[in-house]
Amino acid sequence: xxxxxxxxxxxxxxxxxxxxxxxxxxxxxxxxxxxxxxxxxxxxxxxxxxxxxxxxxxxxxxxxxxxxxxxxxxxxx
Amino acid sequence: xxxxxxxxxxxxxxxxxxxxxxxxxxxxxxxxxxxxxxxxxxxxxxxxxxxxxxxxxxxxxxxxxxxxxxxxxxxxxxxxxxxxxxxxxxxxxxxxxxxxxxxxxxxxxxxxxxxxxxxxxxxxxxxxxxxxxxxxxxxxxxxxxxxx
Numbered sequence: 332x333x334x335x336x337x338x339x340x341x342x343x344x345x346x347x348x349x350x351x352x353x354x355x356x357x358x359x360x361x362x363x364x365x366x367x368x369x370x371x372x373x374x375x376x377x378x379x380x381x382x383x384x385x386x387x388x389x390x391x392x393x394x395x396x397x398x399x400x401x402x403x404x405x406x407x408x
Numbered sequence: 409x410x411x412x413x414x415x416x417x418x419x420x421x422x423x424x425x426x427x428x429x430x431x432x433x434x435x436x437x438x439x440x441x442x443x444x445x446x447x448x449x450x451x452x453x454x455x456x457x458x459x460x461x462x463x464x465x466x467x468x469x470x471x472x473x474x475x476x477x478x479x480x481x482x483x484x485x486x487x488x489x490x491x492x493x494x495x496x497x498x499x500x501x502x503x504x505x506x507x508x509x510x511x512x513x514x515x516x517x518x519x520x521x522x523x524x525x526x527x528x529x530x531x532x533x534x535x536x537x538x539x540x541x542x543x544x545x546x547x548x549x550x551x552x553x554x555x556x
Contacts, residue, residue, distance in 0.1 A: 407531025
């Protein structure tokens with residue numbers, strides 16, 4: 332599964348995009364926990380998550396091929 | 409939803425040209441926000457900004473805002489263009505243009521759109537200032553948690 336980082340999360344992880352493996356019928360929150368384990372430095376930030384380019388609450392079921400993104404509260408404009 | 413437009417570009421923005429794209433014969437007013445890079449914020453001097461977006465999601469969220477604005481306000485056409493990449497002081501980072509038969513709805517929709525854009529559209533700015541740089545993190549609650 333593809334995980335995308337932007338701005339502060341890309342800087343904190345040193346990555347823009349990584350691949351992770353998940354069990355079948357995993358929830359989005361399982362993926363996020365796995366990412367936080369891999370990059371504990373992300374816990375210093377207030378994070379938002381998206382699944383397939385929609386804001387996600389965490390209880391969504393996800394599967395390989397989905398696109399997840401982890402980023403900080405937005406600051407455009 | 410006729411000819412609304414939502415765009416991201418690294419090219420300089422031509423505010424007047426964008427504003428003219430929302431003009432319609434049944435309209436009497438266009439309100440345009442020209443948001444540009446400020447030199448001083450809370451006493452700190454900014455040298456320049458770098459904007460980055462989660463582009464497909466940002467365009468999707470901008471489109472949703474336009475649709476919601478149409479439900480809330482009596483407006484005719486919406487255009488939102490956000491610039492990405494490095495921007496110098498005074499350069500325009502965002503243009504929001506809203507046309508309407510009557511000006512009040514256009515003013516209200518434009519103000520609502522920038523407020524919501526700053527809360528929901530996945531774009532971030534890195535501020536480079538004298539002596540350092542930092543990705544600016546918004547203060548808003550996660551949109552999913554607030555029903556946005």
